Amino acid sequence: MFRTWRQKITLTDILVWVIGLSIAAVVIWGTISTLQSGKYSAESWFDLVVKGLALGGVYALIAMGYTLVYGILRMINFAHSEVFMSGPFTAVFLANALNNSGFLNRYPLLGILAVAVLSMAVSMSVAVLVERVAYRPLRNAPRLVPLITAIGASFFLQYTFRGFYGSGFEAYPTIEALNGAWQLGTVRLFKTQVVVILAAIVMMFMLYAIVMWSKLGKAMRAVSEDKEAAALMGIDVDGIIVFTFALGGAAAGAGGVLYILQFPVVHFYMGFIPGLKAFTSAVLGGIGNVPGAFLGAMVLGLLESVGPNLFLDGLGIPVASQLKDAIAFIILVFILIFRPSGILGERLTQTKV
Amino acid sequence: MQNKYTDWKQALRSGLLGGVIVVVLSLIGIVAAFINTYVIHDVISLGELLILGPVMALSLTAIRKATNKQPGFLLLTAAISGLASGLVILALAGLGQVINLRAMFLNASPDLYAIYAYQQAPIPGLLLRLLVCVIVSLLTAGFTLLPARIKTALGQGLLYIVVIGLMGRLITMMLSNWGFVAILFQWMFAANSLSLIGAIVLFLLTAGLAYWRYGRPKVKRITDPKKQKVVRWGTLAGLGVILIFLPNILGLWFSEILDNVGLFILMGLGLNIVVGFAGLLDLGYVAFYAIGAYTIGVLTSPELGFFNWTFWQAFPVALLMAFISGLLLGLPILKMRGDYLAIVTLGFGEIIRILVLSDWLKPWLGGTQGIQRIQRPVIGIEGVWTRTLTSQQDLYYLILAGIIVVAFVAIRLRDSRLGRTWMALREDEDVAVAMGINHVATKLTAFAMGALFSGIGGTLFAAKIGSIYPSSFQFLVSINILSLIIVGGMGSIPGVFVGALALIGLPELLREFAEYRYLFYGAALVAMMLTKPEGLWPEARHRLELHEEATPPPEAEAEPATENA
Known part of the structure; x- marks a missing residue:
C-alpha cells in the first residue's frame, strides 16, 4: 500500500502542486487585498464584467474553429489565427467604401451585415485553402508534420496579407448607431458590447444547431467518432472535413467582425494573440466540445478583463492590465497540467492529449 | 474520348492555377520588388523568373498528369496550360485598367502592369506576354521530351x-x-x-x-579506414584554417552576417536536441535566449547598477539561469505531447516577453527601453595582455568557439546513452518507457540542455549587440530557429549548419529578400513537409532507413514524431 502510494506520486508531481498552490495563494491574497482596499466601485466591476463577456464572445467564435477541427482531425489548426485575421483585414476596405458613400450610417444593420458576409467568406476560403494545401496531403503523416506545416502556413498567410494590404494599420469607420451607452440606474451598458454579446450568443447557438441537429452536423460527429466507419456508411469524409474547416472559418470571420466592433483597427499581425486566447478557451472548456468552447471563452474573457484588477492590483503591481495576456497563458498552462480535459471535456486518455 | 476530355480539363486547371499563383505573387509585391534583381544583366531578372516560373512549373504538372503521352499531344497540353496562365495574368492587368485595385492591393500598381507588358504599350505588350507564356510552356514540354542525358546537362x-x-x-x-x-x-x-x-x-x-x-x-568511396581517417582529419584541418581566416577573407560586412548565422547555429544546435533528438516541439525557445541575454544584461550593465560584474563573471550565472528555467518549464509539461506541448511552450515564451515588457519589472529589466551598456567580454590575462571583444570580427571568434564547444557536446550527447534514450522516446514513448527508460529524467535533460544552449546564444547576443530590448525576443525568433532545423533536417547536426546558412545567411546576403523573409520561411516549412520531410541534410539514421528499403513508403520517409493519435 505504501509502496504504491509512493510510486504514484513522484517528486515532479509534488513540485508541480507546490507551484500551483503558491500561485493560487498569491491570487487569493491579491484578491482579498484588492477587495479590502475598496479601490474599485461596484459599477466599475460591472463594466469590467460586461467587457469581459464581450471579449469572451469573440473568443468563443474563434475557438469554434479550433474545437471543430480538433474534434475531427485531432490536430490543432495553428493557422486558424490567420484565418481569423484574413476576414476583418479584407473587409475593412468594404467598410471604408460603404462609409465613404454614406451607406454605413444610413443603413447600419445592412452595412454591418455586408461587412460580416465578406469577412466570413474570406475567412472561410482561407480555411478551406489551408486545409487543401497544407493538411490534406499529410493526413496520414505523424502528428508533428501537419503541426509544422500549420506553423508554416500561418506565417505564409500573415506575410501574404501583409504583402496584399501593407504592413500598416487600417482603421474601421465608427458606426454612429453603435456609439454611446445605455444608462440603467447607476450602471451603464455600452451599445457595442451588448450587440457583441447578443450576436455571439445567437451565432454560437446557430453553430450548435448545425453541429447537433443538421444532417451535415451528424455526419461531422460520425467522422469525428470513427473516420473509417463513417466512410463505410457512405459519408464523404474529405467533404465533411472541408465543411468543418469552412464552418470554423466562417465562425472566425464572424468573430472578426465582433472583434473590430470593439477594437476597430486591423493589421496583419492581429490574429496571433486572439488566436492563442481562443485556443486557450477551447482547451479550457474541453477541446472538441461546442458548448465547452463557449463556456471556456466566457470564463477566459472574464478572467482577462477582471483578473488584472482583481488579482494583481492588490499585490501592488503597477499597470496590471499589461499582464492580462500573461494571465491567459498561465491559465492555459495550468489547465493543461491539472485538467487537460477542460471544464466540460470528455475524459481524454493521456495518450490522446 | 472521355480520357482526352479530362486531359484538356487538367491542362486548363493547371494553367489557371499557374496564373493565379503569378497574380498572388504579384499582389504580394515580390514580382515588382525583384524586377531589377537581374540574373543575367539586362536579359532576365528574378521578377521575370517569378512570373515565368509558376507558368512553367504548372505546365510541367499538366504534362506529368496527362494520360496521353504522345509528343504532339503533350506540346498541345503545355500550350493550353501556358495560354490559360497568360490569360489570368492578362485578366489582372485588364481589371487593373478598369477599376482602381490599388485602393485595396498596394501592389496592383501601374508599374506591375508595365512589367507584365514588358514596358510596352498595353495592347501589344500584353499580347507579347501571352505569347511568351505559351512559348515557355512549349519549351518546358520540349524539354521533357529530350533524352535524359541532355535534360540533365541543360538542367x-x-x-x-x-x-x-x-x-x-x-x-x-x-x-x-x-x-x-x-x-x-x-x-x-x-x-x-x-x-x-x-x-x-x-x-x-x-x-x-x-x-x-x-x-x-562516381568518384570511388575510400573504404580503407586509415585513409578515411587521413581524409577526415585533412578536411577538418582545412575547414579550420578557412574558418579562422574567414572574416579577413570576407570583410567587415560579411562578418556581421557570419555572427548572426553563428548565433542561430548555436541556438539551432540546442533546439535540435529538444525537437530533433527528443521529439518535443518547443515553440517558446526564445524564452531561454531572452533569459540568457537578460541575465548578462542585469548583472553587467552599469546603467541598472545592481552588480556591475564583468561578462565572464556573469556568464556562468546566465547559463545556470537558462538551465534552471529549462528544468522548471520542463516539469509541468512532461505529461503533454505534440501539439499541446507546442502551445504551452509558446505561451511560456510569450509570458516571458510580457513580463520583460511590463512596467512592473521595469526597475529590474528596463521595460521597453531595454538594457544598455552591457559589458563586452574581455579576454587575456590581467596585466599581461587583454583585449575587449567589440568588433564584429572579434566576436566572430568568440561565437566560433561557442559553436565548436556546443557542436562537440551535441555530437557526444547524440552518441551517448542519453542521446539514444532521447531518440527512443521520440520514436515511441510508450515502448521506451516499457523498456525501462525514465521518461521524466530524459525529457527534463533534453529541455534543460536545449535551454542551456539557447542561453549561451543569448549571452553571446548580448555581448554582440551591447544593448538588449524586448523586441529582440519575439516569437518569430523561435520560428526562425525551428525553420532552420526543419529545413536542415530534424535531428541532424550538419543539417543545423545547412539550415542556418540557407535561412539566415541567404536572406541577409540577398538584401532584397529581407522584406519577404517570413513569407519565404512559411512557404519553405510547408514545402519541406510536403516534399522532403527529412530535410536537406538528413540524419544518418533516417538515410539508412531510406536506404534499406527499395521503395520507402511515405510514412517511413516522414520525419520522426513520437505521436500516434
Whole structure:
C-alpha cells in the first residue's frame, strides 16, 4: 500500500502542486487585498464584467474553429489565427467604401451585415485553402508534420496579407448607431458590447444547431467518432472535413467582425494573440466540445478583463492590465497540467492529449 | 474520348492555377520588388523568373498528369496550360485598367502592369506576354521530351546560371577584396549579376561537365579506414584554417552576417536536441535566449547598477539561469505531447516577453527601453595582455568557439546513452518507457540542455549587440530557429549548419529578400513537409532507413514524431 502510494506520486508531481498552490495563494491574497482596499466601485466591476463577456464572445467564435477541427482531425489548426485575421483585414476596405458613400450610417444593420458576409467568406476560403494545401496531403503523416506545416502556413498567410494590404494599420469607420451607452440606474451598458454579446450568443447557438441537429452536423460527429466507419456508411469524409474547416472559418470571420466592433483597427499581425486566447478557451472548456468552447471563452474573457484588477492590483503591481495576456497563458498552462480535459471535456486518455 | 476530355480539363486547371499563383505573387509585391534583381544583366531578372516560373512549373504538372503521352499531344497540353496562365495574368492587368485595385492591393500598381507588358504599350505588350507564356510552356514540354542525358546537362547549366546570377553581387563584392583575382573574373559579371557572355560561358561549362559526367561512375568511396581517417582529419584541418581566416577573407560586412548565422547555429544546435533528438516541439525557445541575454544584461550593465560584474563573471550565472528555467518549464509539461506541448511552450515564451515588457519589472529589466551598456567580454590575462571583444570580427571568434564547444557536446550527447534514450522516446514513448527508460529524467535533460544552449546564444547576443530590448525576443525568433532545423533536417547536426546558412545567411546576403523573409520561411516549412520531410541534410539514421528499403513508403520517409493519435 505504501509502496504504491509512493510510486504514484513522484517528486515532479509534488513540485508541480507546490507551484500551483503558491500561485493560487498569491491570487487569493491579491484578491482579498484588492477587495479590502475598496479601490474599485461596484459599477466599475460591472463594466469590467460586461467587457469581459464581450471579449469572451469573440473568443468563443474563434475557438469554434479550433474545437471543430480538433474534434475531427485531432490536430490543432495553428493557422486558424490567420484565418481569423484574413476576414476583418479584407473587409475593412468594404467598410471604408460603404462609409465613404454614406451607406454605413444610413443603413447600419445592412452595412454591418455586408461587412460580416465578406469577412466570413474570406475567412472561410482561407480555411478551406489551408486545409487543401497544407493538411490534406499529410493526413496520414505523424502528428508533428501537419503541426509544422500549420506553423508554416500561418506565417505564409500573415506575410501574404501583409504583402496584399501593407504592413500598416487600417482603421474601421465608427458606426454612429453603435456609439454611446445605455444608462440603467447607476450602471451603464455600452451599445457595442451588448450587440457583441447578443450576436455571439445567437451565432454560437446557430453553430450548435448545425453541429447537433443538421444532417451535415451528424455526419461531422460520425467522422469525428470513427473516420473509417463513417466512410463505410457512405459519408464523404474529405467533404465533411472541408465543411468543418469552412464552418470554423466562417465562425472566425464572424468573430472578426465582433472583434473590430470593439477594437476597430486591423493589421496583419492581429490574429496571433486572439488566436492563442481562443485556443486557450477551447482547451479550457474541453477541446472538441461546442458548448465547452463557449463556456471556456466566457470564463477566459472574464478572467482577462477582471483578473488584472482583481488579482494583481492588490499585490501592488503597477499597470496590471499589461499582464492580462500573461494571465491567459498561465491559465492555459495550468489547465493543461491539472485538467487537460477542460471544464466540460470528455475524459481524454493521456495518450490522446 | 472521355480520357482526352479530362486531359484538356487538367491542362486548363493547371494553367489557371499557374496564373493565379503569378497574380498572388504579384499582389504580394515580390514580382515588382525583384524586377531589377537581374540574373543575367539586362536579359532576365528574378521578377521575370517569378512570373515565368509558376507558368512553367504548372505546365510541367499538366504534362506529368496527362494520360496521353504522345509528343504532339503533350506540346498541345503545355500550350493550353501556358495560354490559360497568360490569360489570368492578362485578366489582372485588364481589371487593373478598369477599376482602381490599388485602393485595396498596394501592389496592383501601374508599374506591375508595365512589367507584365514588358514596358510596352498595353495592347501589344500584353499580347507579347501571352505569347511568351505559351512559348515557355512549349519549351518546358520540349524539354521533357529530350533524352535524359541532355535534360540533365541543360538542367544543371540553367541551375548554375540562376544560382551564380543571384549571388552576383556577393561574388563581385568578395572579389573586390582580392585584387588581381578580380580582374580575371571581371568579364563574367556586369552590375551585380552575370553578364550575357559570362552566362553563356558558365552554361556551356557546367552543362558540358554534366553531359560528360552523365552515366560515368562516381568518384570511388575510400573504404580503407586509415585513409578515411587521413581524409577526415585533412578536411577538418582545412575547414579550420578557412574558418579562422574567414572574416579577413570576407570583410567587415560579411562578418556581421557570419555572427548572426553563428548565433542561430548555436541556438539551432540546442533546439535540435529538444525537437530533433527528443521529439518535443518547443515553440517558446526564445524564452531561454531572452533569459540568457537578460541575465548578462542585469548583472553587467552599469546603467541598472545592481552588480556591475564583468561578462565572464556573469556568464556562468546566465547559463545556470537558462538551465534552471529549462528544468522548471520542463516539469509541468512532461505529461503533454505534440501539439499541446507546442502551445504551452509558446505561451511560456510569450509570458516571458510580457513580463520583460511590463512596467512592473521595469526597475529590474528596463521595460521597453531595454538594457544598455552591457559589458563586452574581455579576454587575456590581467596585466599581461587583454583585449575587449567589440568588433564584429572579434566576436566572430568568440561565437566560433561557442559553436565548436556546443557542436562537440551535441555530437557526444547524440552518441551517448542519453542521446539514444532521447531518440527512443521520440520514436515511441510508450515502448521506451516499457523498456525501462525514465521518461521524466530524459525529457527534463533534453529541455534543460536545449535551454542551456539557447542561453549561451543569448549571452553571446548580448555581448554582440551591447544593448538588449524586448523586441529582440519575439516569437518569430523561435520560428526562425525551428525553420532552420526543419529545413536542415530534424535531428541532424550538419543539417543545423545547412539550415542556418540557407535561412539566415541567404536572406541577409540577398538584401532584397529581407522584406519577404517570413513569407519565404512559411512557404519553405510547408514545402519541406510536403516534399522532403527529412530535410536537406538528413540524419544518418533516417538515410539508412531510406536506404534499406527499395521503395520507402511515405510514412517511413516522414520525419520522426513520437505521436500516434
